[in-house]
Amino acid sequence: MGRHDQQTLAEGVRRDRDPRVLLVGYNGANNTGAEALLLVDIADIQAVLGPDARLTIPALEPRNLARYVGGLPGVDVVRMPMIFFPTIRRLVREHDLILLVEGATYMDASASALLWYFMWATRCAATAEKPCLAYAVDAGELKPLNRRLVRRIAPRTDLIIVRSAAAGERLRSWGVDTRIEVTADNAFRFEPRAEDARWVEDAWPEAGPHPVGIAAVDYNVWPVVVRPWGRRADCYRWPYYYSRSPERRAASAALAEGFARLADGIIERHDRSVALICMEQLDETLAERIHERMVHSDRARMFSSRDHDASKMTVLLRSLGALVTSRYHASVLSLPAGVPQVAVRQDLRLQTLYEEMGLRDLCVAPGPHMFDVVRSAVDRLLADDGSLPARLRREHARHLEAARRNPELLAAFVAEHGWRSPAWTT
Numbered sequence: 195m196g197r198h199d200q201q202t203l204a205e206g207v208r209r210d211r212d213p214r215v216l217l218v219g220y221n222g223a224n225n226t227g228a229e230a231l232l233l234v235d236i237a238d239i240q241a242v243l244g245p246d247a248r249l250t251i252p253a254l255e256p257r258n259l260a261r262y263v264g265g266l267p268g269v270d271v272v273r274m275p276m277i278f279f280p281t282i283r284r285l286v287r288e289h290d291l292i293l294l295v296e297g298a299t300y301m302d303a304s305a306s307a308l309l310w311y312f313m314w315a316t317r318c319a320a321t322a323e324k325p326c327l328a329y330a331v332d333a334g335e336l337k338p339l340n341r342r343l344v345r346r347i348a349p350r351t352d353l354i355i356v357r358s359a360a361a362g363e364r365l366r367s368w369g370v371d372t373r374i375e376v377t378a379d380n381a382f383r384f385e386p387r388a389e390d391a392r393w394v395e396d397a398w399p400e401a402g403p404h405p406v407g408i409a410a411v412d413y414n415v416w417p418v419v420v421r422p423w424g425r426r427a428d429c430y431r432w433p434y435y436y437s438r439s440p441e442r443r444a445a446s447a448a449l450a451e452g453f454a455r456l457a458d459g460i461i462e463r464h465d466r467s468v469a470l471i472c473m474e475q476l477d478e479t480l481a482e483r484i485h486e487r488m489v490h491s492d493r494a495r496m497f498s499s500r501d502h503d504a505s506k507m508t509v510l511l512r513s514l515g516a517l518v519t520s521r522y523h524a525s526v527l528s529l530p531a532g533v534p535q536v537a538v539r540q541d542l543r544l545q546t547l548y549e550e551m552g553l554r555d556l557c558v559a560p561g562p563h564m565f566d567v568v569r570s571a572v573d574r575l576l577a578d579d580g581s582l583p584a585r586l587r588r589e590h591a592r593h594l595e596a597a598r599r600n601p602e603l604l605a606a607f608v609a610e611h612g613w614r615s616p617a618w619t620t
Contacts, residue, residue: 212246213613215239216289218315219296222253224475227523229262229504230384235295238601262503276431278311286318294328300344301334303541305418309340313347320350325611328354330380330600333361334542345369353607360546375603378596381526386505393506394513398495404515405467406460410453411520412480413540414445450480452565454487459569461490464576466515472498473521516575529590532583534575536568551589
């Protein structure tokens with residue numbers, strides 16, 4: 195009998211009340227992908243445990259998170275300080291089930307501190323003997339020190355559900371020997387509100403049919419690093435600062451210039467308007483620099499997750515004639531419409547997705563000739579006879595079917611740990 199089974203028998207009366215669930219993720223940063231994931235995760239938990247389950251979601255900025263979950267019953271939003279260790283330990287002790295709900299859980303491309311946040315939550319759950327589930331997450335590149343940390347801490351997770359077979363293989367190669375299930379990202383199950391169906395035409399009538407989207411990321415500023423002080427302009431949130439140097443600043447300027455020339459070429463050669471898509475508020479700086487460098491800036495418009503929620507951003511993505519993306523969830527959320535796309539990858543997430551779809555040649559690594567390759571790919575995408583959109587729709591259907599296993603695994607998990615499901619049957 196496992197430790198959680200013993201605890202369930204010893205505290206059987208506890209099951210008479212509604213469970214308290216802690217959702218640990220990257221929330222409150224105005225990130226479209228994180229928002230779409232969280233909304234599906236909340237729906238899954240309430241479907242499995244019933245609408246009276248109590249959910250607590252820590253957020254970097256609670257006001258940002260509250261704009262789309264604040265009205266949901268049973269959901270509480272709490273502030274997560276940047277020095278998170280004591281707060282996470284307290285929250286874990288106050289809850290019955292711990293769910294890691296961030297897609298980029300086992301990777302450090304954005305920041306080692308984000309990985310430490312998830313590993314600390316895992317460790318606290320194990321110490322407090324609370325069931326811990328990693329819910330449809332990913333694994334990517336890790337520095338050697340962080341790989342050792344994952345090898346030591348991640349096996350203390352009761353169940354890890356990963357969103358790709360490659361992620362599971364990476365975890366096993368690092369020595370993570372806990373139970374791992376392979377499904378797909380929960381964002382494949384996200385659907386926008388019906389009333390938002392025509393908002394792009396209403397908000398941007400001069401765009402014309404099927405604009406081309408560019409969801410760019412300035413990968414030169416990552417990872418965020420811990421420093422006691424630094425330039426205010428380089429501060430993400432103290433004590434975390436973007437990686438900066440004269441060489442990195444020059445590379446960021448060149449990246450903006452390259453995307454600006456790409457956008458101008460799309461307008462000149464194909465007479466398509468260009469949507470500069472900020473899947474996270476942090477992308478606005480690069481989008482603004484692209485826009486100000488464009489010759490045909492009047493044919494381009496910036497759309498930011500700070501201004502538009504996941505429903506509207508998804509409608510925008512699905513209205514495109516083609517997409518150039520460095521954001522994983524821009525790709526995922528556009529797939530039901532079969533939007534032809536090419537990726538400029540910043541880490542393994544997009545590469546893995548494109549490999550799963552058999553489109554490895556459309557995933558471009560950053561480099562000196564990157565924009566030549568992307569420009570040629572966009573020309574091919576816009577001349578496609580419809581075969582690629584059909585293929586992308588099939589890939590979406592395949593991933594959607596895999597993602598539908600997530601709530602089934604969640605229901606089985608909570609049942610294993612003694613919580614009856616009043617609203618779910620498998």
